Amino acid sequence: MEVMVVNVLNGLSWGMLLFLISAGLTTVFGVLGVLNFAHGSLFMLGAYGTMTVMRFIPSFWAGVLIAPLMTALLGMGIETTLLRRVYSRDRSFQLLLTFAVLLVLDDAVRVLWGAAYHVVDPPDLLAGSVRLFSHSYPVYRLFLILVGPVLGMGLWAFFTWTRWGKMIRAAAQDRHMAEGVGIRVPLLFTLVFSLGAWLAALGGALAAPHQSVGPAMGERIVIESFIVVVVGGLGSFPGAFVGALLLGLLDAFGTLFAGRLQMALSYVLLASVLLVRPRGLLGREG
Template identity: 40%
Template sequence: MAGLSLDLLALQIFTGLALGAVYVLLAIGMSLIFGMLTVVNFAHGAFFALGAYAGFLVLSLGGNFWLALLAVPVLTGLLGMAVEWGLVRHLYGRGIDDPLLLTFGLSYVLVELIRIFAGTQGLPFDAPDALAGAVDLGIGYFPLYRLFVIAVTVAILALLWLFLERTRVGLIIRAGARDPEIMRVLGVDTGRIWRLVFGLGTAIAGLAGLLAAPLQGVSPEMGNAILADAFVVTVVGGMGSLPGAILAGLVVGVIVSLTALFAPEAGDVAIFVLMAVVLLIRPQGFFGRAGLMS
């Protein structure tokens, strides 16, 4: 503690923001699916891992990181749409427990498939050469790749906002989330809209997995650990709230980073303490709506 400087503290906060960016992407996907479909997607962590492995596959087939950055969201999004069409859509209107249990079981299936086809050992995943090294922020040197992760997250959030607020499909999605019956009366195929939403959420999860791969490597279980953190972020931000997911993701990332600096052994506990405190003060989270889970 005596040797702690403001520069070191600031760099640790930047590190937390980079970690928080990954949390934000995962929580945004979960909140998008829950807010529009009222489905708690426990397979989200598996899609996160699939995104990392899909990126590794693109690189092993002779592609590069930039191609993977485009291909991975498309592949995981299409798989998510197939899952929604083949499984999830049959459980709409049957309460929140049925799709939760379905996606919980699906996560185990997907992780086992990864183990079967890719092996059980972890795989290295290097950042592209263009993003190697560090940049001087004036307070010290910070890894360039982590800044890239923050920048990509900001870009994804901006594109998502434009899509939901400035396009006809986005208007239908927001209206359908509030009153799907009216949308059906107006002739809107809500089934296709929900499929698109589910695919968009899993596409963002896959992209988060790809971005996290150079930070932590690739392993079949990589989604299991981060799913618990992402769920905490979603609950703290408010189930179904996109602004809440953004704020909570950054807050949790910074808390994890600072806890690792001051008390590394308490890193896994800190975010659950945060969740407990927030739920005691505001049960619906930062920006959630009361009664949404009932």
């Protein structure tokens, strides 16, 4: 029983971290129609940026605040100078372009920070552990379990109740009609892509104390994020939440019961969902 509870918590903490990253990926696709291959690199920049900020300002929270904002500005530059030029072209151009951005950012990280791996300590408030039955469980993982739903509800409230959120939804449903009623769609697209970059970098900042920071950390996360959004339904925000929970729990219990086969379980889940429901669990037709 104790082992099961610990694995559920492990799955939830990893799932909520995946949700933070997948939320940005599915938001960008739902509004812009772009599958951003560079999302994992933006996640990695959030982790490296947090580590760098902490060298000058010895505060983890300063890194969590500054690094995602700087990455959002980078995302704004990527959208305005690169992506905006290929919206009207075939989607393969967008995929190739974002993949090229991924390669550039990955090499830039190796040039600026090197190939070594780094460890980021959690803040003092979250550095300890709590007693869970006969186990000690890290407080920081419990924090990750809480921050995912809180941020998810905040994003849902933003898209549902705010004026900007309603304009973004209108532009996602019918770009030409939104332009016809005076909505500045290009500006909205820039803001949405920078929001996606901010979410990816926030996930990286929060992941820094959870895992080692290295130049390959974005590769696994972008694959699992794509699995999350496809399983949940491309462009579906609730689907990203459900998909992240499923993948997080599958990863935790796969490690416990499946051994080496655990690495294949996420792909089995992806294939199973697509066979039964090709648009994903909560995806819309079309």
